[in-house]
Amino acid sequence: MTRTTTRPLRQPGVDVHLRPVRLGDWPRIHEWARRPDVTQYQAWGPNRAVETREYVVAAIEAAHQVPQVRHVLSVVQSDRVVGLVELTVVDVEAGIAEVGYAVHPDVWGRGIATEAARHAVRFAFDELGMRVVTATCDTTNVASARVLEKLGMHLEQTIPHDVWVGRRWRDTHVFSVRAEEQRNALSATPCATAGRVA
Numbered sequence: 001m002t003r004t005t006t007r008p009l010r011q012p013g014v015d016v017h018l019r020p021v022r023l024g025d026w027p028r029i030h031e032w033a034r035r036p037d038v039t040q041y042q043a044w045g046p047n048r049a050v051e052t053r054e055y056v057v058a059a060i061e062a063a064h065q066v067p068q069v070r071h072v073l074s075v076v077q078s079d080r081v082v083g084l085v086e087l088t089v090v091d092v093e094a095g096i097a098e099v100g101y102a103v104h105p106d107v108w109g110r111g112i113a114t115e116a117a118r119h120a121v122r123f124a125f126d127e128l129g130m131r132v133v134t135a136t137c138d139t140t141n142v143a144s145a146r147v148l149e150k151l152g153m154h155l156e157q158t159i160p161h162d163v164w165v166g167r168r169w170r171d172t173h174v175f176s177v178r179a180e181e182q183r184n185a186l187s188a189t190p191c192a193t194a195g196r197v198a
């Protein structure tokens with residue numbers, strides 16, 4: 001059930017691919033993890049350098065766990081890390097995983113989060129055998145909500161006063177998509193190469 005990506009997940013259109021995060025990625029990741037405009041919707045951050053490095057170290061350790069629950073994938077464009085996608089198996093028996101993502105502010109608005117998350121969702125369904133992928137976002141995070149809508153996700157519920165994000169309580173949208181829904185949506189889009197599984 002739980003597998004590791006061993007080669008990049010590639011997608012046409014937006015020229016990015018996903019690969020497991022590496023230790024050397026952390027300074028680049030820290031370029032956005034330290035920014036209040038990036039972390040304003042999250043319970044974490046803005047990070048200190050040591051916190052970002054520890055996050056990456058923990059993500060790499062998680063990739064070696066059996067079964068693997070956390071899949072932290074760097075989003076790479078032209079050999080440069082431009083974002084991060086995290087896929088977490090939250091219920092193996094029920095086949096439920098959660099996806100999250102962040103993109104470097106230098107390249108916001110170019111479809112990178114949408115393509116990266118689309119292929120993480122495909123990986124969850126096709127390679128990990130998940131049945132449902134969920135995602136959450138602050139109700140005021142319109143860019144993230146738009147990404148989830150473009151993925152074909154449905155708004156399932158809104159949880160008021162859900163997460164403390166520094167100076168306020170966040171209301172949280174919960175989105176989800178089932179495997180059969182995603183397959184129908186993807187059948188209308190160019191096919192990507194799924195990652196081989198070990």
Ligand SMILES: CC(C)(COP(=O)(O)OP(=O)(O)OC[C@H]1O[C@@H](n2cnc3c(N)ncnc32)[C@H](O)[C@@H]1OP(=O)(O)O)[C@@H](O)C(=O)NCCC(=O)NCCS
Binds near residue numbers: 100103136142147
């Ligand atoms: C949310 C985030 C990942 C989006 O990344 P991205 O690569 O810019 O996303 P995309 O380009 O794929 O899509 C963004 C969509 O939101 C729309 N959008 C962005 N800002 C918007 C705004 N203020 N109002 C309305 N729509 C907005 C864009 O127009 C685009 O939709 P479109 O393709 O229909 O035009 C990025 O802003 C980010 O990293 N934010 C900080 C971390 C974060 O919030 N992560 C999500 C946690 S739930």
